[in-house]
Amino acid sequence: xxxxxxxxxxxxxxxxxxxxxxxxxxxxxxxxxxxxxxxxxxxxxxxxxxxxxxxxxxxxxxxxxxxxxxxxxxxxxxxxxxxxxxxxxxxxxxxxxxxxxxxxxxxxxxxxxx
Amino acid sequence: xxxxxxxxxxxxxxxxxxxxxxxxxxxxxxxxxxxxxxxxxxxxxxxxxxxxxxxxxxxxxxxxxxxxxxxxxxxxxxxxxxxxxxxxxxxxxxxxxxxxxxxxxxxxxxxxxx
Numbered sequence: 001x002x003x004x005x006x007x008x009x010x011x012x013x014x015x016x017x018x019x020x021x022x023x024x025x026x027x028x029x030x031x032x033x034x035x036x037x038x039x040x041x042x043x044x045x046x047x048x049x050x051x052x053x054x055x056x057x058x059x060x061x062x063x064x065x066x067x068x069x070x071x072x073x074x075x076x077x078x079x080x081x082x083x084x085x086x087x088x089x090x091x092x093x094x095x096x097x098x099x100x101x102x103x104x105x106x107x108x109x110x111x112x113x114x
Numbered sequence: 115x116x117x118x119x120x121x122x123x124x125x126x127x128x129x130x131x132x133x134x135x136x137x138x139x140x141x142x143x144x145x146x147x148x149x150x151x152x153x154x155x156x157x158x159x160x161x162x163x164x165x166x167x168x169x170x171x172x173x174x175x176x177x178x179x180x181x182x183x184x185x186x187x188x189x190x191x192x193x194x195x196x197x198x199x200x201x202x203x204x205x206x207x208x209x210x211x212x213x214x215x216x217x218x219x220x221x222x223x224x225x226x227x228x
Contacts, residue, residue, distance in 0.1 A: 032213040043220040093157045108157040
């Protein structure tokens with residue numbers, strides 16, 4: 001089945017640091033990938049839709065200058081949390097799928113900002 | 115606003131019993147319906163998907179769809195303690211729809227007691 005790889009799986013860093021998370025489709029090409037955030041014991045929240053070769057589409061309330069998304073190739077999307085602060089600590093998950101197939105999720109990145 | 119509703123639970127069943135998870139959705143034009151399982155601290159994993167009215171079976175899992183009632187359910191037969199997780203219902207406005215965002219319910223926490 002479709003495999004989506006996410007890296008790193010865990011990040012701990014100081015407040016003010018920028019953190020980059022990678023999402024790769026390993027055995028298929030993905031023109032669209034999705035980025036979610038999940039706080040403890042809460043549901044998934046879609047942050048943005050990453051579109052290969054064009055600007056990402058952000059959900060209402062998500063700061064595009066805070067969460068930079070780049071989808072430069074058909075197999076890689078990156079999410080950069082700029083100048084991260086403790087309130088940005090969360091579980092970040094990406095998803096993607098081959099054409100007309102269900103979405104599959106990466107293993108997620110747990111971000112802890114001290 | 116498209117909405118997907120799930121009973122948050124927790125739903126508790128004894129080992130070996132049938133667990134029944136329910137989901138309703140507001141957008142009558144929805145075409146694709148998915149069930150994801152999420153273990154605590156992990157990312158969601160696709161369990162089942164269904165596009166047409168009726169039942170779809172895969173091993174111990176059966177997805178049931180009734181578009182007229184805007185209702186989709188997941189039955190888990192012979193429930194095992196390892197089935198204990200949060201089950202997320204997701205809906206899409208197109209069939210398959212790899213390039214379209216899913217609308218998720220908040221999830222139902224299932225506990226299977228040995």
